[in-house]
Amino acid sequence: MSRRLFAVPAVVTVVALGLSGCSGGAAAGSTSSPGASGGAKIKVVASTDVWGDLAGTVGGEKVEVTSIITSPDADPHEYEANTRNQLALADAAVVLENGGGYDDFMDRMLKSAENTSATVLNAVTISGKKAAGGEELNEHVWYDFPTVAKVVDQIQQAYAKAAPGDASTFQQNAAALKQKIEALTQEEATLKAKYDGQPVAITEPVPVYLLDAVGLQNKTPDEFSEAIEEDTDVPAKVLNETLQLYSRHEVKLLAYNAQTTGPETEKVLTAAKQNNIPVVPVTETLPSGEDYVGWMSANLTAVGAALGQ
Numbered sequence: 001m002s003r004r005l006f007a008v009p010a011v012v013t014v015v016a017l018g019l020s021g022c023s024g025g026a027a028a029g030s031t032s033s034p035g036a037s038g039g040a041k042i043k044v045v046a047s048t049d050v051w052g053d054l055a056g057t058v059g060g061e062k063v064e065v066t067s068i069i070t071s072p073d074a075d076p077h078e079y080e081a082n083t084r085n086q087l088a089l090a091d092a093a094v095v096l097e098n099g100g101g102y103d104d105f106m107d108r109m110l111k112s113a114e115n116t117s118a119t120v121l122n123a124v125t126i127s128g129k130k131a132a133g134g135e136e137l138n139e140h141v142w143y144d145f146p147t148v149a150k151v152v153d154q155i156q157q158a159y160a161k162a163a164p165g166d167a168s169t170f171q172q173n174a175a176a177l178k179q180k181i182e183a184l185t186q187e188e189a190t191l192k193a194k195y196d197g198q199p200v201a202i203t204e205p206v207p208v209y210l211l212d213a214v215g216l217q218n219k220t221p222d223e224f225s226e227a228i229e230e231d232t233d234v235p236a237k238v239l240n241e242t243l244q245l246y247s248r249h250e251v252k253l254l255a256y257n258a259q260t261t262g263p264e265t266e267k268v269l270t271a272a273k274q275n276n277i278p279v280v281p282v283t284e285t286l287p288s289g290e291d292y293v294g295w296m297s298a299n300l301t302a303v304g305a306a307l308g309q
């Protein structure tokens with residue numbers, strides 16, 4: 001039930017619509033204030049603050065980014081868009097969505113925004129990843145650094161198209177960001193050299209691209225993590241198998257999605273703690289006060305610290 005936090009009551013939506021109608025009046029271009037100068041910023045809408053942060057880093061002062069999902073306390077899979085989101089999207093020059101079924105509300109809103117000429121970037125599509133035979137594609141592609149670098153390239157190109165005069169700025173910003181992403185990839189390789197093949201566990205497939213890159217083997221039964229992600233019941237037998245990973249000390253760490261919790265994940269968390277298995281908290285949106293690179297760097301540090309215990 002706590003997953004429904006995002007649903008916005010109709011009354012609030014109406015108020016938000018009224019407010020943005022007032023403050024956004026200048027957007028039509030009829031009455032820009034005398035003090036306004038320096039050119040209009042490129043308006044960008046991202047489905048989550050993860051993609052929004054990357055979009056902001058590439059654009060710097062030349063862009064105005066609206067991230068729709070920013071709460072670290074609720075499950076983004078459950079998000080329901082509102083009128084304010086729709087208005088922001090209709091006005092955007094560049095739209096960033098995750099794709100892969102993660103944020104379908106974006107596509108629904110794009111369909112309703114009849115006159116949008118926005119460049120739409122879909123991270124899963126850009127990743128080029130395809131679901132392997134019979135398996136579902138892991139849509140948490142922002143934990144995959146090669147994908148993130150590709151998305152950064154596409155953001156840069158979309159901005160250059162929207163504001164050709166600033167193309168070199170976007171190119172420099174993107175290059176600096178990609179250098180930091182490359183450093184994260186190096187860190188993964190360093191950890192892999194030390195910990196390749198070590199067994200680990202998850203509650204949800206959120207960080208699996210990162211764990212894979214470090215060479216770690218996810219021992220969690222697929223039936224468990226799929227049930228958690230899809231919000232269905234975990235069969236008792238599967239839950240027991242999962243809990244045994246901890247009681248028998250078969251895994252070196254638990255990567256725990258703090259944004260999708262319930263009775264079963266609580267049991268897993270308790271089992272890990274009782275058996276002194278280190279817990280690495282992971283999330284689907286930015287922790288407050290973090291940017292993308294700082295967040296991922298902290299994730300890698302936490303994984304390394306847990307494996308070193």
Ligand SMILES: [Zn+2]
Nearest residue numbers: 077204206284
């Ligand atoms: Zn998820």
